[in-house]
Amino acid sequence: MITFQDRVAIVTGAGAGLGRCHALGLAQRGARVVVNDVGDGGIAVVEEIEAAGGQAMVHGADVSNAIEVADMVAQTMERWGRIDCLVNNAGILRDKTFAKMDMEDFRRVIDVHLMGSANCCHAVWPIMRAQGYGRIVLTASGSGLYGNFGQANYGAAKAAMVGLMNVLHLEGARDDIRINTLAPTAATAMTEGLLPEAALALLKPETITPGVLFLLSEDVPSRTILSAGAGTFAVTRITETLGALIEGDVTPEEVAANWDTITDAAGAEALENAFAQTRKYALRAARAKGVALDW
Incomplete structure (x- = not known):
């Protein structure tokens, strides 16, 4: 039985879609959850968790802003005194063919996905090292692993998750910090209009969260790319x-x-x-x- 009783988790981009499902899944199994989102959706998720008897707090940090991320981590430590799990889920899309892409849109996607994940990992790293325990999930994509037309910025950012994971796995092993990467394909606001309705009905975020909960559990491997969608789970290897x-x-x-x-x-x-x-x-x-x- 996988449980997160007495664990504290931060989930970024948790106001809707995959992040919301991850936050709810953690709370249902006992975790105290920081629901991070730049919009108002995080408030509703916290209310949902609390209504079910769980503990949660909201924080509106823009993950690409290291100062705001540091504040989120400081507030979490002040309230609960530890951070055991981090789910780097926050993301944006700025799709366009590379020839027509504004490089500011390229940079912004890199800032949110790559720098946002790095900022969050960097902020919790000394805490997890001091605890001698940490579980981190990065979020990649098939667009980064295999490519997708019109997503040079997104694909580059998502492929970078694998490189970040590989190094943090090596550096965190001594302190039992295990880090894995999720490569999900799901029906969310980011994929709406890109997939057939019949496919969207099958690719529910709820089918992916169980894999994330496994990757955050105590008895989990490290440096694994778990691909997931519609109830299918597979490992991608380099x-x-x-x-x-x-x-x-x-x-x-x-x-x-x-x-x-x-x-x-x-x-x-x-x-x-x-x-x-x-x-x-x-x-x-x-x-x-x-x-x-x-x-």
């Missing part, structure tokens, strides 16, 4: 092929000639960190040249 070692002159022509081997998925693996990739290449080259490499 792997690297075994590749081809080109001996002698390394030329573009040799790369082309070895392309089938380079792209062969047999033996592909997920690497632990960037240094593991460096070590893989250096050791392979050393063995081919008969060089002793104590590594």
Whole structure:
């Protein structure tokens, strides 16, 4: 039984859609919840939680503003004295083809999704380290993992979640701070008009929140990309092929000639960190040249 009794959680962008579902789901299982939203929707969510006997507070921080985020975290600590869970859900869309996109719209989407997530993680990080416990969920998207026409800004911001997760996973492991990424596809105000009505009826936010609650639980892995939608859950992995070692002159022509081997998925693996990739290449080259490499 997954419970969040005595836990404190912050959910950003929680006034509607996925964030609202996440906040309600946490509260239903005992968490005290900070409902963050720049609009008025957060007030109604807090009232809903309190009406059901839970504890919640609202904060209107713009996550892209580090000062406002710091205030949210300070108020949370003043009221409840700890922060165990953080769900980085807040987001916006400014869709347009790259050729027609205003770069201010590109920057604003990056500010909310990437800098907003980084601001929130950075603000709770020392608290979680001192506690020796923390669970963080970042929110990516299929647009970032696989691409989507007209969403260069959104896709870039969402792909960045994976890089942020990978590093924070390594840096937080010692203090039992586990960080994972959700890649949801759901019917929300952000997707309204983009999907058929029949699909929207199936892609309810409520079908995704159980995955988030798992990612915030005590017994959870770290550095996982959980893709979710309409009740289906899958793990997205980044792997690297075994590749081809080109001996002698390394030329573009040799790369082309070895392309089938380079792209062969047999033996592909997920690497632990960037240094593991460096070590893989250096050791392979050393063995081919008969060089002793104590590594």
